Amino acid sequence: MVSDRIRRMSPSQTLELNAKVAELRAEGKSIIALNSGEPDFNTPPxxxxxxxxxxxxxxxxxxxxxxxxxxxxxxxxxxxxxxxxxxxxxxxxxxxxxxxxxxxxxxxxxxxxxxxxxxxxxxxxxxxxxxxxxxxxxxxxxxxxxxxxxxxxxxxxxxxxxxxxxxxxxxxxxxxxxxxxxxxxxxxxxxxxxxxxxxxxxxxxxxxxxxxxxxxxxxxxxxxxxxxxxxxxxxxxxxxxxxxxxxxxxxxxxxxxxxxxxxxxxxxxxxxxxxxxxxxxCDEYVEFMRKAFEERRNYMFERVSAIPGFKCPFPEGAFYLFPDVSGTFGKRTGDRVITDAPALANYLLDEAGVALVPGNAFEAPNAIRLTYSNSMENLTVAMDRIEAAINKLV
Ligand SMILES: Cc1ncc(COP(=O)(O)O)c(C=O)c1O
Incomplete structure (x- = not known):
């Protein structure tokens, strides 16, 4: 019934992933969402x-x-x-x-x-x-x-x-x-x-x-x-x-x-x-948030760069890291093989409880996107979990 125009259109993968995270949380799973594209701060009063x-x-x-x-x-x-x-x-x-x-x-x-x-x-x-x-x-x-x-x-x-x-x-x-x-x-x-x-x-x-x-x-x-x-x-x-x-x-x-x-x-x-x-x-609110993001960027860049198989260009702005993860492709744990970025993102969601967006959504299939718009506590736990999950791959 729908038009050709709509048939040619793919829905936003980032918004779809948000829905999946909500579903997993409703099932009682502990998911740290590093997939969303928005500041975690509240709007200035x-x-x-x-x-x-x-x-x-x-x-x-x-x-x-x-x-x-x-x-x-x-x-x-x-x-x-x-x-x-x-x-x-x-x-x-x-x-x-x-x-x-x-x-x-x-x-x-x-x-x-x-x-x-x-x-x-x-x-x-x-x-x-x-x-x-x-x-x-x-x-x-x-x-x-x-x-x-x-x-x-x-x-x-x-x-x-x-x-x-x-x-x-x-x-x-x-x-x-x-x-x-x-x-x-x-x-x-x-x-x-x-x-x-x-x-x-x-x-x-x-x-x-x-x-x-x-x-x-x-x-x-x-x-x-x-x-x-x-x-x-x-x-x-x-x-x-x-x-x-x-x-x-x-x-x-x-x-x-x-x-x-x-x-x-x-x-x-x-x-x-x-x-x-x-x-x-509201300039001072913006500056407060910018400083918090900078601290998180520094922490996350160091942690992500240390993960075997990840190669991360240095981000100077926004609140994302976009490492090339092709170094993990072909690795496995048990029956599970990391064939590509979506497979890695699914593995990290299941194994580490961390939601990330595969680079395919951004026309870059060898990468994944991590948002550091989250508390330092959550970022620390997320990186510990990602590291442990990657270390299981051989
Ligand atoms: C590069 C870029 N442009 C535009 C937008 C859309 O912004 P808005 O929420 O103001 O529609 C986004 C949101 O993710 C974005 O990342």
């Missing part, structure tokens, strides 16, 4: 208070489709201060998370058959979003030491290339791309007349020496061919609030707004009001 206030004040009605003006002004201030990019509020749209605005952006920018270059490993949803927009995802593996191999990207460009997608800090690798490499991407886009979508949702979670750089800030020429996407989800521990935004040329924002007007109407009214408080008043 001032944001919760602001939402409550907004509800009591009756800010519970439809809002303008692109979002309330004071929030778009706050986002414009943020983009100017943090990212050195100037946008007018009418060049900004607020949506139901970065996810919706990205999905809508592909609809707005892709004609059938247009190619979208996606450096891999990549976040689970890009490929399906591009397919849904009748675009053609062109997957380009970038260097496995977390560099962005711009030469590879250049080789993938054809006359049909419409968009180059960049995600830094990266989910799943934690890579933060250097300004030099991003400038080269921008040059390629100008030279080949392509558009850039830059997904910057992990921008605030950086622990290394490579600073976050926004591509749209490079020059007016680059600005006019770039859509900057961000969200409050990861930086402010607001994943469930569903608030994201995009900033870019007016015609693209108008296109996204047209889709939004016929689908979701607007993001939740009182969440929009509370988001102003997050952007304007």
């Amino acid at each position: 001032p944001v919760i208070e602001a939402a409550h206030r907004a509800m009591l004040e009756g800010k519970t009605k439809y809002t303008p489709t692109p979002g309330i003006l004071p929030l778009r002004e706050a986002i414009a201030r943020k983009l100017s201060k943090d990212n050195h990019i100037e946008y007018n509020p009418n060049e900004i749209i607020v949506s139901i998370g970065a996810k919706f605005v990205l999905a809508a952006a592909f609809q707005v920018l892709c004609n059938p058959g247009d190619e979208v270059i996606i450096p891999t490993p990549c976040w689970v949803s890009y490929v399906e979003m591009v397919k849904l927009a009748e675009g053609v995802p062109v997957l380009v593996p970038v260097a496995d030491d977390n560099r962005l191999d711009v030469d590879e990207l250049e080789r993938a460009i054809t006359p049909k290339t419409r968009i180059i997608l960049i995600n830094s800090p990266n989910n799943p690798t934690g890579a933060v791309y250097t300004e030099e490499s991003l400038r080269r991407v921008a040059e390629l886009a100008v030279e080949h007349d392509c558009f850039i979508i830059t997904d910057e949702v992990y921008e605030k979670l950086i622990y290394g020496t490579t600073p976050h750089v926004s591509i749209a800030a490079f020059s007016p020429e680059v600005w006019e061919r770039t859509l900057t996407v961000n969200a409050l989800s990861k930086a402010y521990a607001m994943t469930g609030w569903r608030i994201g935004y995009a900033a870019g040329p007016r015609d693209i924002i108008k296109g996204i707004s047209a889709i939004q007007s016929h689908t979701t109407s607007n993001s939740t009214s009182f969440v929009q009001w509370a988001s102003i408080t997050a952007l304007d008043e």
Whole structure:
């Protein structure tokens, strides 16, 4: 009964795994979830208070489709201060998370058959979003030491290339791309007349020496061919609030707004009001979380790197480790053979009670993704269990 479009679509593997973890826990199993893509912290109290206030004040009605003006002004201030990019509020749209605005952006920018270059490993949803927009995802593996191999990207460009997608800090690798490499991407886009979508949702979670750089800030020429996407989800521990935004040329924002007007109407009214408080008043909460993530990153990188058969590029941002685990392939314990990353993830779920996502979900079949968005106590237990389970393999 379902359409061809839906038959071609695979559901989000990360969300499916969440359901499996919930099931195992309901059966009474002790599962440490290192699979989810969200901060374990609660939303900063001032944001919760602001939402409550907004509800009591009756800010519970439809809002303008692109979002309330004071929030778009706050986002414009943020983009100017943090990212050195100037946008007018009418060049900004607020949506139901970065996810919706990205999905809508592909609809707005892709004609059938247009190619979208996606450096891999990549976040689970890009490929399906591009397919849904009748675009053609062109997957380009970038260097496995977390560099962005711009030469590879250049080789993938054809006359049909419409968009180059960049995600830094990266989910799943934690890579933060250097300004030099991003400038080269921008040059390629100008030279080949392509558009850039830059997904910057992990921008605030950086622990290394490579600073976050926004591509749209490079020059007016680059600005006019770039859509900057961000969200409050990861930086402010607001994943469930569903608030994201995009900033870019007016015609693209108008296109996204047209889709939004016929689908979701607007993001939740009182969440929009509370988001102003997050952007304007919550820097110290963000810094507190960033520091905690940095401590966990350091601990987890050391532990994961010490596991036989795991080879982990050093992550400078986000909250993920993405080791190549192909060194465990072919090993066994009893009848159980680790044939590939999904087999290893299943083994670690059954044997160690630790949930991880196999790299196949991120177009990188030799790896697994571990999220360190969990307490140090849980991370310690999880790593002890993983180590013991791997040591059983021969
Ligand atoms: C790279 C990347 N982009 C976008 C999103 C979606 O963010 P949101 O929860 O704001 O829709 C995620 C969430 O996992 C992500 O990892």
